[in-house]
Amino acid sequence: MTVLLCEPDTAAAGRLYQELSSSLLVQRVVAVASLADATREAAASDFDVVVLDPVGADLPRAGRFALARLGAGTAVVLHVDLAQVEAQSTTFYHGERSRLRDAFTLDKRTPVTMLAAEIDVVLTKCQAFRLLATGRSRAERLLDEVRERASSTGDAELERLVDDVDQVRILENVRPDPTLVRPNPSRNTVFLSYRFKEEDGYVRGLTGLLEDDGFEVVTGRAADGYVGMAVLNRIRECEFFVSLMTRSRQFAEPGEKFATSAWLIEEKGAALAFSKYMVLLVEEGVDDIGGLHGDWQRHQFTATTFTTAARAAVQQLRNRTGQTG
Template sequence: MAAFPRLTVLLCDSDDAAAGRLYQELTSSTLVERVVAVGSLADAVREAGTGSFDVIVVDPLSTDLVQAGRFALSRSGEGAAVVLYVDLARVEEQAAAFYHGDRSRLRDAFTLDKRTPSDMLADEADAVLTNCQAFRLLATSKSNADRLIGEVRDRATSSGDDELGRLVDDVDQARILEHVRPDPGLVRPKVASNSVFLSYRFKEEDGYVRGLSGLLEDNGFTVITGRAADGYVGMAVLNRIRECEFFVSLMTRSRQFAEPGEKFATSAWLIEEKGAALAFSKYMVLLVEEGVDDIGGLHGDWQRHQFTAPTFTTAARAAVQQLRNRSGRSD
């Protein structure tokens, strides 16, 4: 497969603070060759008319929704990858207007949430840009395939080769191009051998997590976390989970349920990360503090190690040994 090209990006956003924050990350990214930032839709249309951009980043809510929607869709129709840099909560509040009519096609655009924590913005932007690279590469492949079929058909017509003409006409072009159509879902990250995504509440970092991470590393595992996310489960964190071979969740007490009894909930984002690991078919091991309830289903008892403070080390060793067994490196 061809190497992914570096991208030229046009950023249109009248929100100076948000645009400046993203501009800094885009210009620092190794995936980007050039960034042009403008504050108005008129400037964006002018820049797009004078140069070719691989990626159009726009916030329709900060400019003019109707005109920005038309601009984004027109550039998408010409093969550019469109990224909506928006406050996703505001988009949901205005969904009926935002996705009205032809703008319903904006659902297919990539999105980057303006509420992304600052520490995660670079990772989130790179995750989106990686998909944009794949989109552009596949769009170029589709264009080349269209051109090639067109040239063969023209040659058959000009030469009067009826047999070649019938052959071309019999080709189901849609099926051929099914393999090269722009589809962000085709981005398949390589899974790193013996890597573990460790999901945990960040309040546990100086306690349980330090010991568990050390134990995993001592047993030959590479530990990956969503540390900078601080509860934000965005595309970058999802990609980290997808790129790891194993998933371990340390589910400690977050809040007590109102009902009588010693039952506690863990943090909501741990449940979300566990759901992502299930969706990615990751081998999963759960370390669950005694009293934590309602952690979701779709896992077996053999995947769950319950612990208290005095028994944590024993439970952690059992969990790590389970991973060693699964990796084929058991003693």
């Protein structure tokens, strides 16, 4: 794919250019700093993808530019702070800019360690969008030829066929989102969700138990607490989900009650949304973990009982796969 990158922030532009150029999906990247330059480049060449910071540029003009590219069948990626956009959504998506919800997004808060993975996810979406747009374009041309033939020959049957096709095309208003495609998960794969402070203790032991029983362990290690599309895809592509919920901070109210890390709750929510078979290992005292779907999924532990709880969790997975012993 060919990519037009419009990002006025020099540092951000440099990082994006490097990662885009390194992607196997990208043949060429043209980087510009202004919307005027982007407009000239888009007029001179056809690009498969436009990556644009509409906030750093002039939002009304950038919005019109992005919508024009979308209308031409170009995949548009908005490089924005998603939290900021959400907080100002009434302004950002005002009027005709409401159609910018059809564009893809790349969060400016993405950690550097996750940027390459996030870009790969976005580019994969763009590739699917382009294939869909190309197919529609060819179908439009073919339909125009059939319509012209029906008109010139007076073929009533052919005219009725064209009318039927026009009625069906209302379905094109629903654009399939590649992110909703649920791949068949790889067998015996486990996404392990945990606080990275536990890596040298509980996690090492649990990972060893899982691998000894033939499970492949996948984590979001490079995400640094950021639950982006790359991490969500890892969860979706795994057969099982195991969350190690350890104490993060103590609640202010009296009692030995603790919260775990917020991103563990987010990852658990994603696993539920993807209908993953879930096993929770919860440290004693951890409360408010986002609700449970059956207490049988929960194994509580302390520092002295962790190995026993971990073995029970692994056995639960073995039972699910039909393994015995």
